[in-house]
Amino acid sequence: MALEGKIKDFGMTDILQLIGMQKKTGILTLTSDQDTVTVTFENGMVVAAESYHKGKGRLLGQILVRAELITDQDLERILAVQKETGQKLGHILIQEKMVHRKDLSSIIQLQVRETVFKIFEWKEGDYRFEQVPVNYDKDNTAPIPCDGILMESMRLTDEWPLVRRVVSSDVLVxxxxxxxxxxxxxxxxxxxxxxxxxxxxxxxxxxxxxxxxxxxxxxxxxxxxxxxxxxxxxxxxxxxxxxxxxxxxxxxxxxxxxxxxxxxxxxxxxxPVLGVEEIDRKRRRVRKILRNLAAYAIMLSAVLFLFTASRRPGAGILFDVTRNMAYRFELIRQVHALQEMDRILSASKVYYLETESFPGALNDLVQEIILEKNEVVDPWGEAYRLEVKGRTITVRSSGEDRREGTDDDLLAETRL
Known part of the structure; x- marks a missing residue:
């Protein structure tokens, strides 16, 4: 029996969670007015993805042409060989010494990730998942866990709005x-x-x-x-x-x-010629971005480790699937909260370096343009609590139940 429906009713996050937890093998087809995408799964892991947008623009061969690794003539020739022999495109590329195996594997994974991430932007469309035997380039493909894709999509959703303020168009030079x-x-x-x-x-x-x-x-x-x-x-x-x-x-x-x-x-x-206040604001903004780069990479690695460690095999019963999905969604919120709390601690350090004093409240960090207003509210809609005792800075969240002093409370602290 196929899994099918409307994306607006059952979004991509839910679909990938379900396929990943039940370790399904098959093909997910998504269609909209603008595109048709197929995502291939093996044992709940993503192993291939293809988009047919504007004449197969994100297919592997076209990616290699646009990257100037092969020419249009090269692509036509190897596609003819593929049609005649039935060999995988990757095998032909390596055999013809057009691409190294290691580079090909990285490009295939990039193509898969880029194609899947685009689907998360869809608001409308249809999906259909069929459990069928799958065929893909196993020699050059590293399966991608659904949990990893979901966490990466969260990071992109969080950072894209800021990035697009500067990189607003793909025709910019x-x-x-x-x-x-x-x-x-x-x-x-x-x-x-x-x-x-x-x-x-x-x-x-x-x-x-x-x-x-x-x-x-x-x-x-x-x-x-x-x-x-x-x-x-x-x-x-x-x-x-x-x-x-x-x-x-x-x-x-x-x-x-x-x-x-x-x-x-x-x-x-x-x-631009900047005034003193604008210079100070720019300095703080740039320093904030730079200081967060290393911390964010470490946090993302920790998140992926937590998801791997917390994997629970589905029992095949709807109740267990629903319970596991709820558990994972709550885990995502907790990890996201810890990430934001770490960001508040980093912002407090920057505030101290800039003003030689500790922030008295979270609003101080917002007024100094070190944090945005939405960055001082936890995933459950409550404001984080900032405490400073001596040289120790503590950030707290009441967690899902929104009550202080219970088991789901979260805490992060640092000492200057």
Whole structure:
């Protein structure tokens, strides 16, 4: 019996949770007015995904062409070989020495993730899951747990609005900013680069004398270095996404961080002349973003570990499935709350460094533009509680029951 219905009634999160927990094998087909997508599962893990949007734009062969790894003529030739021999496209690419096996595996996983993440944006459409034997490139495909996809989709949903303030269109073109400032940042001296962004006199100071202690904390990430090397004043955001092969979100996020650090800017724009208050606001904003990068990566790893450790095999009974789904949704909320509490602690440290005093309330962090208003409210709709005793900062949440002093309370603290 097939699982089918409307996406507005039973969303992608519910569908993936159900298939993942019951370890189903089969094909999920999703259709809308704009696209048709198929997602292949084996034992509850995602092993393939294809979109037929605008003439198969996200199929593997087209991705390789747009990345300039093969030509249109190469693709036509290997597709002809595939049709004649029935071999997998990946096998032919490796056999013809067009792509290395390791690179192909990464590209296939990227294609699968990008295709699945796009589905989470759908508000309307139909879905149908059929339990059938599946056929995919097992030699070059690493199965992806549904839990990992769900957590990654949450991260994208959380960060995309901020990123899109800067990277608002895929036709935007960016260019490198002042080369001296860029060289300092690429050397790892991010704090000096930020200072140089607002104070030209800083350019004459040596790298050794400025921000040496911060060099280890805020180097450019691998993705940021890659995108910076590709920015040339001519390539659009879409072209950078295609040739970088790190995905649309990671490319856009790297561009956002590079713009925030003053290393690149949109073609046709020049760095604005800022007043003192605006300079202070920009400094705090950039420092907040940079300080959260490493913490966020660690938190995401911990989240994925928690989900793996908490997997409960479905018993095949509707009651057990419903109970497990409720358990996992609550776990997601708890992990999200802990992540936000850690962010509040980090924001409190930044506040202390900027003002040489402790925040008296969460509103102080909002007024200083270190946090947004929605970042001081927990997943259950209650405001977090901030306490400062001596040099110890504590953040608390009452949890699902919204009552203090019960078993589901959450706590995070740090000492300055």
């Amino acid at each position: 960016f260019k490198k900013a002042d080369e001296k400032r860029a060289d300092k940042a690429l050397a790892g001296d991010i704090d000096s680069a930020i200072d140089m962004m607002f104070d030209e006199s800083q350019q004459n100071k040596s790298l050794k004398d400025r921000g040496k202690a911060l060099q280890k904390d805020f180097p450019l990430s691998h993705e940021e270095e890659k995108i910076y090397s590709l920015v040339d004043g001519e390539r659009s955001v879409r072209k950078l996404v295609d040739i970088s092969l790190i995905g649309e979100f990671e490319t856009s996020k790297a561009l956002f961080n590079l713009v925030s650090a003053g290393l690149i800017l949109p073609v046709g724009e020049e760095p």
